[in-house]
Amino acid sequence: MFEAIAFYLFAALTIVMFTITVMTSQALYALTAMAAGMIFISAFFFILGADFLGAIQIIVYTGAVMAIYAFGMMFFDTTRNVVEKRSNPRFVVVLGALAAVLVVFIVLAPIVTTNLNANYPIDLAVGNSQAIGMVLFTKYLVPFELAAVMLLVAMIAGIVLAGKKMDKSLTLMTEEDIALMHDSFTHESTQEEAH
Amino acid sequence: MDMAFIIETIVKIVVILLVFSALAGLGTYFERKVLAFMQRRLGPMHVGPFGLLQVAADGIKLFTKEDIIPQNVVKPIFKIAPVITAATAFMAAAAIPFWPQFTVFGYTVHPIVADVNIGILYVLGVMAIGLYGPLLGGMASANKFSLISAARSAAVFISYEVISGLSLLAPLMLVGSLSLIDINNYQAGGIGNWIVWSQPVAFILFWIAAFAETGRTPFHLVANDHEIIDGFGTEYSGMRWGLFFIGEYANMFFISFVIAIIFLGGFGDGSIAGAFQLLLKVAFFFFFFLWTRAAWPDVRPDQLMWLCWKVLMPIAVINVVITGLVMMF
Numbered sequence: 001m002f003e004a005i006a007f008y009l010f011a012a013l014t015i016v017m018f019t020i021t022v023m024t025s026q027a028l029y030a031l032t033a034m035a036a037g038m039i040f041i042s043a044f045f046f047i048l049g050a051d052f053l054g055a056i057q058i059i060v061y062t063g064a065v066m067a068i069y070a071f072g073m074m075f076f077d078t079t080r081n082v083v084e085k086r087s088n089p090r091f092v093v094v095l096g097a098l099a100a101v102l103v104v105f106i107v108l109a110p111i112v113t114t115n116l117n118a119n120y121p122i123d124l125a126v127g128n129s130q131a132i133g134m135v136l137f138t139k140y141l142v143p144f145e146l147a148a149v150m151l152l153v154a155m156i157a158g159i160v161l162a163g164k165k166m167d168k169s170l171t172l173m174t175e176e177d178i179a180l181m182h183d184s185f186t187h188e189s190t191q192e193e194a195h
Numbered sequence: 196m197d198m199a200f201i202i203e204t205i206v207k208i209v210v211i212l213l214v215f216s217a218l219a220g221l222g223t224y225f226e227r228k229v230l231a232f233m234q235r236r237l238g239p240m241h242v243g244p245f246g247l248l249q250v251a252a253d254g255i256k257l258f259t260k261e262d263i264i265p266q267n268v269v270k271p272i273f274k275i276a277p278v279i280t281a282a283t284a285f286m287a288a289a290a291i292p293f294w295p296q297f298t299v300f301g302y303t304v305h306p307i308v309a310d311v312n313i314g315i316l317y318v319l320g321v322m323a324i325g326l327y328g329p330l331l332g333g334m335a336s337a338n339k340f341s342l343i344s345a346a347r348s349a350a351v352f353i354s355y356e357v358i359s360g361l362s363l364l365a366p367l368m369l370v371g372s373l374s375l376i377d378i379n380n381y382q383a384g385g386i387g388n389w390i391v392w393s394q395p396v397a398f399i400l401f402w403i404a405a406f407a408e409t410g411r412t413p414f415h416l417v418a419n420d421h422e423i424i425d426g427f428g429t430e431y432s433g434m435r436w437g438l439f440f441i442g443e444y445a446n447m448f449f450i451s452f453v454i455a456i457i458f459l460g461g462f463g464d465g466s467i468a469g470a471f472q473l474l475l476k477v478a479f480f481f482f483f484f485l486w487t488r489a490a491w492p493d494v495r496p497d498q499l500m501w502l503c504w505k506v507l508m509p510i511a512v513i514n515v516v517i518t519g520l521v522m523m524f
Binding site for chain 2 (some may be wrong): 026028029032035039051055056059062063066067069070073074078079127128129169170173179
């Protein structure tokens with residue numbers, strides 16, 4: 001009974017949160033509702049007995065949504081409504097409905113044909129985290145390593161893109177030095193544009 | 196699930212809530228007294244004996260003060276932000292074993308609300324949600340200094356979560372379990388078995404990260420003392436500001452419990468002496484939070500980031516690699 005109550009409670013909460021995320025024109029509402037929705041999803045993992053995945057869902061998405069907040073701070077005044085440009089609302093509605101129907105179909109197909117069975121059922125003798133580790137480091141080792149390499153590539157690319165003049169500290173420089181550096185930098189970029 | 200279990204759980208939750216909100220209030224008293232003695236002042240002394248009733252006076256003030264919501268803030272977010280900080284601090288406590296199990300009138304009590312087998316991940320994860328409080332409070336405040344403080348606190352918290360996670364990895368590899376009770380039982384053999392002896396580097400790193408995650412003084416960039424305003428809390432008043440405070444102090448107590456259980460043997464073999472030792476260890480770590488506040492100034496934000504990414508993170512990674520090599524061969 002408790003599982004049913006918890007499931008319906010968190011299902012309703014998750015749907016409401018993600019509806020707010022999509023419908024609102026307030027950047028702060030959208031971001032907060034998304035963070036809350038992501039955290040409420042972890043409840044489903046806990047109900048299913050997948051404690052490890054539930055905790056990981058919380059940890060990963062609190063950090064990930066935090067990064068989106070940083071973008072929100074940069075691009076919007078988060079205390080004002082964002083004015084959206086809707087050039088063709090009918091087109092958006094049709095595409096949105098199609099996408100929703102498609103997702104429902106994809107999720108329901110294996111359930112309707114009763115093709116759904118657990119490849120790695122929960123083994124009470126082995127802990128949750130150990131079971132995931134075993135699957136990850138035997139059968140899915142190659143995708144796992146591939147994901148690791150992709151993340152490494154993304155990290156190095158991020159450092160290279162953002163790391164220009166990282167060896168200089170603006171706090172330790174005098175005003176003149178900063179002005180000089182700024183001048184040479186703009187000069188370089190105008191030259192590059194000329195090329 | 197029988198009725199006795201539900202009632203027991205509810206009683207435990209209520210006890211933890213009451214004890215730790217009271218402790219959070221007393222914590223402010225201890226902080227002011229300790230800081231005062233270290234700075235050759237008297238601290239609170241006028242209300243009650245030794246100023247002990249100052250806590251009650253502050254509480255009455257916070258509860259009865261007018262709850263001011265400024266005109267241009269994003270109201271729902273502004274209102275919910277302090278609740279997030281306080282609520283997640285107490286939610287994180289659900290997986291912390293505060294005491295060894297004991298028997299009262301023939302009934303065995305486990306002083307832990309939910310003994311999940313990934314306890315430490317749950318505690319750290321839910322504590323991490325707590326940092327949405329300062330972030331949302333600052334962003335919703337319609338105040339530039341609050342916004343800057345929110346951005347800075349988000350950067351600090353995200354960075355130091357990396358340190359706390361990586362530094363914990365090495366001891367967890369030794370224990371082979373994520374449950375705080377298993378970690379405690381691993382060290383049940385006495386002082387010689389404490390993880391702090393086999394993982395001193397991880398202990399220091401996690402301790403430093405604990406300061407950043409609770410926003411305590413050497414890393415107190417959440418509220419900007421040097422701007423002479425309260426950072427994300429500038430626009431708050433009354434009990435909403437008090438909730439931020441309760442969350443911060445409860446977090447200090449809970450992270451002290453976590454450090455004591457993981458690195459310093461926790462409650463040991465579960466005897467009464469072990470239980471009181473755990474409380475002493477927690478008291479020491481809480482005192483250390485206050486001690487550093489009296490002894491050290493704040494570091495600059497760029498120094499804090501430099502420390503995190505260029506010093507602590509490489510040390511943590513090397514520590515994990517060396518631990519792995521030692522365990523393999």
